[in-house]
Amino acid sequence: MARMRTLGVAALVVGALAAAPAHAALTIVAGIGGAPTGVSRSNLDSLALGSLASQQIVPGVMLGLVPDAAVVQGSLSGRYAAPYLSGANGLGFGSPDQPGGVDTTRYLGTGSTGAHAGAGVTISFSTPQHYFGLLWGSVDNYNTLRFYDGASLVGTLTGGQVTPSATGDQGLNGTFYVNINSDLGFDRVVATSSQYAFEFDNIAWNARP
Numbered sequence: 001m002a003r004m005r006t007l008g009v010a011a012l013v014v015g016a017l018a019a020a021p022a023h024a025a026l027t028i029v030a031g032i033g034g035a036p037t038g039v040s041r042s043n044l045d046s047l048a049l050g051s052l053a054s055q056q057i058v059p060g061v062m063l064g065l066v067p068d069a070a071v072v073q074g075s076l077s078g079r080y081a082a083p084y085l086s087g088a089n090g091l092g093f094g095s096p097d098q099p100g101g102v103d104t105t106r107y108l109g110t111g112s113t114g115a116h117a118g119a120g121v122t123i124s125f126s127t128p129q130h131y132f133g134l135l136w137g138s139v140d141n142y143n144t145l146r147f148y149d150g151a152s153l154v155g156t157l158t159g160g161q162v163t164p165s166a167t168g169d170q171g172l173n174g175t176f177y178v179n180i181n182s183d184l185g186f187d188r189v190v191a192t193s194s195q196y197a198f199e200f201d202n203i204a205w206n207a208r209p
Contacts, residue, residue: 024147024155024184027209030162030176032087035133035204042203043093045106047071057123061205064122068111072199073104075170080109080197083137084175093135093202103137107201110143110193120192125205128185133204138174141166143198147186154184159198177202181209 035041042057051067065071075081082103090098098105111119128149136143136159143159143166159166162178185207191198 023153024182024186026147026155026157027181028157028161029179030136032089032177034088034091034093034135034177034202036179039131039133039204039206041092043098043105044071044108044201044203045094047106049073049106057203060126062124063108064124066111066116066118066120066122068116069119069121070109070111071106072109073106075102078196079111080199081138081168081170083107083135083199083201084170084172085135086172086175089135089175089177090202098202103135103201105201107135107137107199108191110191110198112194112196113192114194115196120190121198122191123189123203125187127207128187129205129207130183130185130209131179131181131204131206132186132189133177133179133202134200135202136162136176136178137199137201138168138170139163139166139176140168140193140195140198142194144192144194145180145198146190146192147182148188148190149184149186150188154186155182179204183209 051070055063139159141160145157147155
């Protein structure tokens with residue numbers, strides 16, 4: 001079953017969202033492989049648990065939370081579920097690399113804008129980026145990732161564009177490492193979800209696509 005998933009998902013390349021001139025063309029590759037070589041990475045394990053409004057991920061990269069978004073660990077029924085690592089999803093995100101199976105480390109949960117207006121996770125960069133990657137757990141149609149350059153929205157990605165089976169599967173077949181390249185630079189990535197929840201770990205970024 002894992003082999004079937006590898007073959008099917010590795011081929012999922014979506015040229016997406018080329019709209020008005022102000023919007024980026026986002027190229028999306030979702031699968032069980034991890035981030036490419038040569039990019040900056042964080043496994044988020046240095047973050048303090050809870051809903052602290054602002055934390056530094058690494059120099060030049062800041063985390064912002066609007067509750068009930070939070071840094072979490074484990075799973076809480078009805079609120080958040082840990083991503084599931086498989087294949088090469090954990091490569092380069094720890095020493096040793098993260099093993100396959102349920103993610104036992106710290107990760108981010110967006111909370112629900114349906115329950116708490118404005119709930120969400122913001123990752124801000126001090127310089128423009130053209131690539132962003134994340135381990136996206138239990139992908140749902142109502143999960144949304146937005147890319148901004150200052151106040152300008154340059155691109156949007158939903159769970160339904162990551163996989164046609166965006167039904168919140170909390171096991172092997174529901175987590176994807178999603179690599180996103182943008183032809184326009186962005187300095188802010190905002191993750192929200194209209195229902196509980198959008199969970200992700202192991203982010204990566206690069207100034208070049």
